[in-house]
């Protein structure tokens with residue numbers, strides 16, 4: 001697919017020192033099979049045209065690049081544009097990747113689909129494509145997240161998926177991912193694991209990135225039409241990092257385009273309760289890959305915290321670890337409270353309710369608007385819509401009279 005990073009990862013699935021495959025032998029076989037099929041089908045004309053058709057008519061692409069006029073006026077700084085991934089079917093960027101992976105599963109003859117989910121957005125996007133292709137779908141989800149994201153659990157069940165509650169550990173995304181990997185080890189021949197972000201063992205970080213690069217390729221085309229140049233800066237939130245890499249990948253070679261990834265600082269970076277491995281972590285191994293990670297002196301993964309379930313993960317994709325070390329992408333952080341404020345302000349200024357994840361990117365921009373000149377064009381990746389977050393903001397007291 002055009003727009004993918006040509007060099008990365010290397011043959012061993014490494015982004016510099018990061019990435020790789022830290023998994024049992026049975027899974028190595030499945031990862032090799034997946035990589036072989038992916039490399040074959042990404043060049044296949046029929047595969048590409050089927051994917052293109054689904055992205056257009058099922059997902060609703062291309063998504064608009066929208067001028068946020070009142071937010072721009074309010075900030076009295078640079079010109080702000082939203083790349084509207086919130087308008088995708090199922091309400092976030094996740095579906096770009098799941099339609100791609102379900103086509104791969106179909107080509108590989110696998111009928112049993114498993115997935116992990118945190119916010120429920122990836123589970124929902126997977127359940128959606130499984131319904132569309134008549135495949136059986138099992139979604140692992142922490143019981144803590146099932147409580148926080150009840151509407152998504154109900155939607156997945158309506159679509160025919162089996163949602164399996166995970167009670168181990170913190171009963172959130174990390175634990176659901178471990179459980180999905182365990183299932184895959186046991187059922188590797190019949191099962192396709194649809195992974196939701198640019199994390200996990202090679203080739204997943206590459207495959208998920210490639211399926212998400214449609215965001216950046218459209219952004220380039222739309223920017224050239226609107227501004228006659230690429231944007232001056234692009235800002236995206238980083239959980240595992242798939243919406244960020246999706247919009248960044250096509251611009252990595254354009255050194256003049258500033259790229260900013262925003263992690264969740266939760267209750268604050270010094271509180272110990274955050275989800276900011278790039279800011280506060282060290283490299284280590286989680287879920288089959290070597291990457292920045294938050295863990296304590298005994299090597300135990302620290303329980304992350306973010307008000308946004310989609311960012312509440314102790315690790316980050318290996319390519320982001322390399323991009324941090326190389327300095328090509330700048331990474332910042334935003335607290336729960338700052339994200340909530342941006343959530344409300346953008347809802348009222350633009351008539352667009354952003355996801356709490358996305359609100360981190362918006363809050364970073366609002367906090368750092370002075371870094372930009374008046375006529376600069378800034379694109380924020382509006383990764384998803386905030387409908388799913390209404391119970392959370394209500395319980396945070398935002399909607400009280």
Ligand SMILES: *Cc1c(COP(=O)(O)O)cnc(C)c1O
Nearest residue numbers: 121239240241242243310357384
């Ligand atoms: C899942 C999710 C994220 C975080 O995942 P990435 O892989 O970092 O993109 C961000 N925004 C929304 C709306 C999500 O659903």
